[in-house]
Amino acid sequence: METRRLQLLVELSRLGSMRAVAEATGTTTSTVSQQIAVLARETGAALIEPHGRRVRLTPAGRRLTEHAVTILGAVEAAHLDLTPGAEPNGTLRTAGFATAIRAHLLPLVTELATSHPRVHLLIREHEPAEALSLLAADETDLALTYDYNLAPATFDPAVRATALWTAPWGLGVPAQDATDGGTTVEVFARFAAHDWIVNSRNTADETVIRTLASMAGFTPRITHRADNLDLVQGMITAGLGVGLLPAGIPTFPDVRLVPLTAPDAVLRAYAVARHGRLNWPPLALITELLTQRSARPDAAGWAAGRGADRGETPD
Numbered sequence: 001m002e003t004r005r006l007q008l009l010v011e012l013s014r015l016g017s018m019r020a021v022a023e024a025t026g027t028t029t030s031t032v033s034q035q036i037a038v039l040a041r042e043t044g045a046a047l048i049e050p051h052g053r054r055v056r057l058t059p060a061g062r063r064l065t066e067h068a069v070t071i072l073g074a075v076e077a078a079h080l081d082l083t084p085g086a087e088p089n090g091t092l093r094t095a096g097f098a099t100a101i102r103a104h105l106l107p108l109v110t111e112l113a114t115s116h117p118r119v120h121l122l123i124r125e126h127e128p129a130e131a132l133s134l135l136a137a138d139e140t141d142l143a144l145t146y147d148y149n150l151a152p153a154t155f156d157p158a159v160r161a162t163a164l165w166t167a168p169w170g171l172g173v174p175a176q177d178a179t180d181g182g183t184t185v186e187v188f189a190r191f192a193a194h195d196w197i198v199n200s201r202n203t204a205d206e207t208v209i210r211t212l213a214s215m216a217g218f219t220p221r222i223t224h225r226a227d228n229l230d231l232v233q234g235m236i237t238a239g240l241g242v243g244l245l246p247a248g249i250p251t252f253p254d255v256r257l258v259p260l261t262a263p264d265a266v267l268r269a270y271a272v273a274r275h276g277r278l279n280w281p282p283l284a285l286i287t288e289l290l291t292q293r294s295a296r297p298d299a300a301g302w303a304a305g306r307g308a309d310r311g312e313t314p315d
Contacts, residue, residue: 003075005039006068008032009047009057013065017054039064088281089118095131096123096144100164100269103300104293105144108286119282127201127227128153135159135272141283143272144290150265151207160278162287164269165299169205170257172236172245178256184265187258188216197232197243200225205244208265246300269294 011021012032022029040047047061057065094105101123112119126134128145135143136156145161147153148169155161171187179190192213198206206222213220224240226232232243237254244265251257271287278284293299 001039001042003072005035005042006064006072008035009039009061009065010068010072012036012048012055013057013062016056084279084281084284086281087118088116088285090280090282091120091122092142092282092286093122093140094124094142094144094286095126095134095140096142097127097131097146098125099300100144100146101125104164104290107293108289111289116285119285121286127199128204129202132156132159132272135274138274141273141277141280142286144269145272146204146267146269148204148208148265148267150211150263151204153204153270155272159272159274161270161272162291164271164290164294166269167267167300168247168260169208169244169265169267170247170259171242172233172251172255172257173242174236174239175254175256178258180258183262184212184260185216185262187260188212189218191242192216192218192220194221195223195241196220197224197226197235197241198222200227202227208244212260212263212265248300 008021008025011024012018015021015024018029018032018036021032025032036047043060043064045060045064046058047064048055049058094101096105105121105123109121112121124134124140126143128143128147131140131143131145134140136158143159144164145153153161171191173191173194177191177194182190196209198209209220209222224235224243226235229245229249232245233252233255236242237252245251245255245257246267247257247259249257271290273283273287278287
C-alpha cells in the first residue's frame with residue numbers, strides 16, 4: 001500500500017467528501033476516487049459506501065484509517081529521524097584497527113552517553129582490508145582504515161574516505177646495531193643484510209619496506225610476520241630481524257628506533273563510509289567527532305600499549 005493512498009483515505013475520513021479531499025490535496029475528485037478504489041482492491045475490502053449524494057467509510061474503511069494514521073505517523077517519524085540535521089539516533093556499526101578504536105572510538109562512547117544517548121556504537125576490530133570488505137558487504141557502516149604515504153590505498157568510487165590523523169614511523173633495530181644520522185635510504189642500506197619483519201594481517205608496511213629497500217638498491221629478505229608491536233620488538237630483541245615501528249613508541253631496552261626522513265614513512269588514518277550513507281545523522285556525527293579528535297596535537301595517542309596491533313600507533 002502506498003502511503004499517498006493512505007493519506008487520501010485519512011483526509012476523506014476527516015473531510016467527509018471526495019471534492020473536499022481533492023481541494024485540500026491539490027488534485028481532482030476523479031483522482032481521489034481512483035486512488036481509494038485501488039486501495040480497496042489492494043486490501044480486498046470495501047472502504048467506502050454511498051451516503052446520500054456523498055460517501056462514507058465502511059467499518060473496514062474506518063479500521064484501515066486507524067492503521068493509516070499509525071503508519072503515516074511512523075513514516076513521518078522515520079523521515080525526521082533520517083533527514084540530515086535531525087537528532088542522531090540509532091546504532092552505528094563500526095569496523096577498524098585497534099588504535100582507532102581504543103584511542104578515538106572508545107572515548108566517544110562515554111561522550112555520547114551524555115551528549116547523544118540515543119546513538120550506540122557497535123565495534124569490531126579489523127585491519128583495513130577486512131574492514132573495507134565488511135563495508136562493501138553492508139556489514140558495517142563506518143570503516144576506520146589506514147595506509148602509508150609510500151603505500152597509498154586506492155578506495156572504491158562507492159565510498160568516501162575522510163582523512164583523520166597521521167603518524168610518522170621509524171625503523172626498529174637491535175640497540176647494538178643502531179647508528180644515528182642519514183637519510184631513509186641510507187638507513188635502509190645499512191640493514192640490507194638483515195632479515196625483515198612485516199605485518200601478518202596487512203601488506204601496507206611490507207610495500208613500504210620493499211619500496212625503500214629498492215631505493216637503497218637491495219631486495220629485503222622478509223622472514224617473519226607479526227600483528228603485534230610488542231612481538232615485533234621481541235623478535236628484534238632476539239636478533240630475528242628489523243621492522244617498522246611507530247615513532248615515539250616506548251621501546252624495549254635492547255631496541256632502538258631509527259628515524260626515517262627523506263623520504264618520511266607516515267601512517268595515515270581514514271574514516272570510510274558509503275556515499276549513500278554520508279548524511280545519516282549518526283554516521284555524520286561520529287565522522288565529525290573523529291575529525292575533531294584527529295585535529296588535536298596528541299591525535300595519534302602514543303603511549304605504552306601492551307599487545308598493540310602491528311597496524312597501529314600504540315596509545
